[in-house]
C-alpha cells in the first residue's frame with residue numbers, strides 16, 4: 524500500500540500541508556520543533572486512529588482551531604485500486620472517518636486499510652517494557668493477515684471485562700459457568716491464532732536477526748498466559764478462589780507474552796540499547812516482509828529520528844531491507860547530512876520542514 528498524496532490540516536504546527544510522496548523513500552528534514560514528527564504523527568493517525576506520542580487527541584489539534592484533518596490517496600499495488608481516506612478529529616472528541624466519501628463507524632475499519640508501522644527512539648521499550656507492548660506488536664501483524672482476529676479478540680476482551688466485573692462484585696456463582704465457558708472458548712481461539720502467526724513469522728525474524736545481530740544466538744517463544752498443559756477452562760476453574768479474592772482474572776491470553784532470549788539470557792538483560800533497537804528493527808521488518816508475502820501488501824513505515832537511533836551500517840541495512848519488502852518509508856532527520864546515505868537510493872524524495880511548512884526539494 525502506498526500513499527500517493529497526503530494532506531494535513533490544523534495538525535499541531537502543520538497549518539495546511541500537501542505533498543506527493545515517493546513510492547519508496549521519503550526524507551523529512553528540518554530543525555527541532557519544525558514539525559517533522561508531527562507529519563509522521565498525522566500518517567500514524569491514518570494507520571491507527573491515534574497518535575504515537577500523545578494519548579489526548581485535543582493536544583494534537585492546532586491551538587485555537589476546532590479540529591484537525593488528515594487526508595490521503597492510497598494505491599493498493601496488488602489490486603491497483605486506489606482509495607481516498609479522510610480522518611477528522613474534532614475538539615469535542617468526535618472522529619469522522621471517510622473512505623471514498625462514505626463514512627465509517629469504526630476505527631478498526633480504517634486501521635485494516637493502511638498497514639502502518641513505526642520505529643521511534645522509544646520503540647525498544649517493546650523489548651524492555653511490559654508484556655502488553657509485545658502482545659500489541661504481535662496482534663498488529665495478526666490483525667493485518669488474519670482479519671477474523673480483531674472480532675475474536677474483541678469478544679474475548681468483552682467477556683473478560685464482564686467476568687472481572689462479576690468477580691469484583693463477588694456475584695460470580697449464578698452466571699459464572701456461562702461466562703467461563705465463553706471466555707475459555709474465545710480465549711483458546713485467540714491463543715491458537717497468535718501461536719500459529721508467530722510460528723509463521725519466526726523464520727523471517729531469525730533470518731533478519733542473523734543479519735542484524737549476528738553476534739547473538741536468539742531464541743523466541745510464545746507464552747500463552749496460562750499453563751498450556753491444561754485447558755483454559757480448567758485453569759479458570761482452578762484459579763476461581765484466587766480470582767474472586769483479587770477481583771480479576773489472573774491467567775489467560777490477556778497475559779500472553781513473547782519472550783526473547785539472546786545467548787540463552789533474557790534479551791532485556793543482555794542487549795545494549797542500540798542492540799535492543801536493532802532487535803526491534805528486525806521484528807518490525809519481519810512483519811513487513813510477512814505481510815508482503817501473505818497479502819501482497821507493503822507497509823507504510825515511519826522512522827522517527829533514525830540518525831540518533833542506529834549507527835550508519837545498521838541504519839542502511841534496515842532501510843535497504845525495508846525497501847525490499849515494498850515498504851514506503853518516511854524518515855525524519857534534523858540535518859540533511861544525517862541521512863546522506865540516501866544518495867544511493869533512486870526512488871526517493873526530500874522534504875524540508877520549516878515552521879510547519881513542508882517543501883519538496
Ligand SMILES: Nc1ncnc2c1ncn2[C@@H]1O[C@H](COP(=O)(O)OP(=O)(O)OP(=O)(O)O)[C@@H](O)[C@H]1O
Nearest residue numbers: 535536555556557558559560561582583584585586
Ligand atoms: N496543538 C498544537 N498547536 C500548534 N502547535 C503545536 C501544537 N502541539 C505542538 N505544537 C508545536 O508544533 C511543533 C512541532 O513539533 P514536532 O515535534 O513535530 O517537531 P520536530 O520537527 O519533530 O522536532 P524535533 O526534531 O525536536 O523532534 C513544535 O514547535 C510544537 O511546539
